[in-house]
Amino acid sequence: MTEIVYELLAGDELAETLEDLASVLHACVENGASVSFIQPFELADAQAFWANSVFPKVEAGSxxxxxxxxxxxxxxxxxxxxxxxxxxxxxxEVAKLLVHPDYRKKGIATTLMELLEQEARRLGKSLITLDTRSGDQAEPLYILLDYKIAGRIPNFARATDSDRLDSTTYMYKILDPNLM
Structure with a gap:
């Protein structure tokens, strides 16, 4: 297996990552990931999401x-x-944990979450929250990483490929009880 390298992207690196990020998002949605989008979902839609919704927030430092x-x-x-x-x-908050379907089950999601938590601690954060489609393969991963279930909301979001309404699970992790 090829070595996996992990990075925290800076604003000046974003433009050169657009195609790769769009490809990962597109592949995940095509594979049924419930990450805010429904099919049909084109590569151009994925590019627009990164360029218009995420990159400005990264550049702003938020x-x-x-x-x-x-x-x-x-x-x-x-x-x-x-x-x-x-x-x-x-x-x-955690948003859009995505691993290309061809690279799943290699520990990538776990390592990305560990890096995210290190950054949260570095920033002095004491609590991380997230939501995930109830019953998704990500839910047991979060539990393994010591996230606790706060609750579930039924009929929260439309499925990517049908009119079915799926529940979402809200989860949290207290990073340092002394900072609370």
């Missing part, structure tokens, strides 16, 4: 964007969103 690369190509990513209201400055 989102940290981690990537996993294999042979200099991005195969996984996760975002740490840190710009929250003043009464929630102690916490942050």
């Amino acid at each position: 989102t940290a964007l981690f990537v996993a690369k294999s042979d200099h190509r991005i195969v996984g990513t996760v975002q740490l969103q840190t710009e929250l209201p003043p009464n929630q400055a102690h916490r942050c």
Whole structure:
């Protein structure tokens, strides 16, 4: 197996990563990932998401964007969103943990989450929150990483490929109880 390299992207690196990031997002949605999009979902839609929704937040410093690369190509990513209201400055949110379907079950998601948590600690955050489609393969991963289930909301989001409404599971992890 080719070595996987992990990076925290800076603003000046974003343009050169657009195609890779779009490819990962597109492949994940095509594979049924519930990450805000429904089919049909074109590569251009994925590019627009990164360029218009994520890159400005990374450039502004309100989102940290981690990537996993294999042979200099991005195969996984996760975002740490840190710009929250003043009464929630102690916490942050996980967004869009994505691993290309061809690279799953290699520990990439786990390592990306560990890096995200290190960054959250470095920033002085004491709580991380996230949501995931209930019953998805990501849910047991988060539990393995010591995230606790706060609750489930039924009929939260439409499935990627049908009109079915899926539940979502809200989860959290207390990073340092002394910072609470």
